[in-house]
Amino acid sequence: MVTPKHPDADAEVLRRIRAALGPNVPIAVTLDFHGNVSPQMAETANILIGYQTYPHVDQRQRGLIAAQLLARAVKGEVRPVCHVAKPPMLLNLLGQDTSREPMAGLMRTAREMEQQPGILSVSLMAGFPYADVPDMGASVIVVADGNRTHAKAAADELANAMWSVREQLNVPCPRPEAAVHMALTSTKLPALLVDLGDNIGGGSAGDGTVLLAELLKQHAKGFVVVIHAPAAVEQAKSAGVGGTVDVTVGGSTGVLHGEPVRVRGMVRSLHEGKWTEVEPRHGGRRQNDQGHTAVIDLADGNQLVLNSLRMPPFSLGQLTSIGIDPKQARVIVVKAAVAYKAAYEPIGGEIIEVDTPGLTAINAARFEYKRIRRPMYPLD
Ligand SMILES: [Zn+2]
Numbered sequence: 001m002v003t004p005k006h007p008d009a010d011a012e013v014l015r016r017i018r019a020a021l022g023p024n025v026p027i028a029v030t031l032d033f034h035g036n037v038s039p040q041m042a043e044t045a046n047i048l049i050g051y052q053t054y055p056h057v058d059q060r061q062r063g064l065i066a067a068q069l070l071a072r073a074v075k076g077e078v079r080p081v082c083h084v085a086k087p088p089m090l091l092n093l094l095g096q097d098t099s100r101e102p103m104a105g106l107m108r109t110a111r112e113m114e115q116q117p118g119i120l121s122v123s124l125m126a127g128f129p130y131a132d133v134p135d136m137g138a139s140v141i142v143v144a145d146g147n148r149t150h151a152k153a154a155a156d157e158l159a160n161a162m163w164s165v166r167e168q169l170n171v172p173c174p175r176p177e178a179a180v181h182m183a184l185t186s187t188k189l190p191a192l193l194v195d196l197g198d199n200i201g202g203g204s205a206g207d208g209t210v211l212l213a214e215l216l217k218q219h220a221k222g223f224v225v226v227i228h229a230p231a232a233v234e235q236a237k238s239a240g241v242g243g244t245v246d247v248t249v250g251g252s253t254g255v256l257h258g259e260p261v262r263v264r265g266m267v268r269s270l271h272e273g274k275w276t277e278v279e280p281r282h283g284g285r286r287q288n289d290q291g292h293t294a295v296i297d298l299a300d301g302n303q304l305v306l307n308s309l310r311m312p313p314f315s316l317g318q319l320t321s322i323g324i325d326p327k328q329a330r331v332i333v334v335k336a337a338v339a340y341k342a343a344y345e346p347i348g349g350e351i352i353e354v355d356t357p358g359l360t361a362i363n364a365a366r367f368e369y370k371r372i373r374r375p376m377y378p379l380d
Pocket of ligand 1: 032033034056
């Protein structure tokens with residue numbers, strides 16, 4: 001967490017909790033895998049435990065480990081102490097994917113280290129590269145039983161292992177024109193075009209048009225694109241089901257994610273935009289709401305979904321609840337980085353990750369950092 005006064009607000013919250021509780025009450029904290037963890041946090045809490053999956057589907061398991069350790073600490077069975085190692089590297093979101101090597105191998109090493117005597121927990125933390133704060137970047141947290149030196153040695157060992165594979169973690173990907181061409185010539189359908197620059201879960205606008213414009217330019221057939229466009233939804237509602245609309249989408253918060261695009265089509269259906277997800281998905285959300293939603297049939301079997309609330313593509317219900325079978329699409333644009341995979345990988349043919357522009361662009365060299373530690377791989 002970052003606030004205007006506290007670039008490391010989690011450490012400040014912990015400092016106040018510690019001041020209120022005194023030195024002897026154990027404190028356990030669970031953390032998102034993207035946490036930019038600071039040494040101050042490790043000094044103040046006894047137990048720091050991060051999710052170890054991306055997409056994040058292990059919140060329950062990691063929470064349980066934290067609670068069990070806390071209970072054992074309260075009973076006096078263990079004396080947990082924490083250390084965080086900070087290798088001078090940032091990880092792009094693709095390299096953070098825990099199903100992809102070398103991250104998958106690093107995770108296996110972390111799980112093996114947790115079996116060592118005296119080690120209570122190991123968390124390899126990817127960090128969040130879009131936060132311009134001193135503690136931005138990867139971390140390794142080790143909780144040891146009473147021995148800080150042991151915690152530090154283990155954390156440093158895994159941090160060194162990360163550092164040694166930094167070049168493989170720095171995953172490259174194609175630009176929009178080449179990526180769309182790949183999707184249109186793919187035989188593994190549906191081809192998923194991953195709009196990394198407009199990753200809604202990462203905080204972007206959700207109305208990026210770069211891939212939509214490129215798909216139209218290359219005369220794509222059978223695509224499904226979801227765009228956040230509340231004004232266009234109102235137009236579709238006025239036209240009614242079966243009516244024709246001429247709408248402009250994109251560019252509502254600036255042109256970082258592409259210029260506005262004008263499209264003409266027929267309103268196929270209108271929806272309230274709510275659905276329930278029953279499977280484990282990134283974030284664990286059950287009740288979903290993308291606001292009033294319109295499905296627009298464009299030419300060539302292409303479909304544009306316009307919604308009123310920004311919704312990361314973490315659940316297939318975003319499409320199935322409005323009558324779209326994603327398995328029947330030829331190309332689907334997903335505005336995400338990795339978290340969409342829990343929902344979309346099982347139905348996806350080919351996955352094409354695209355270096356699109358935007359707030360969540362994959363290439364950190366596009367951003368001007370002012371507060372991070374330097375030097376920082378791969379920037380320096
Ligand atoms: Zn996360």
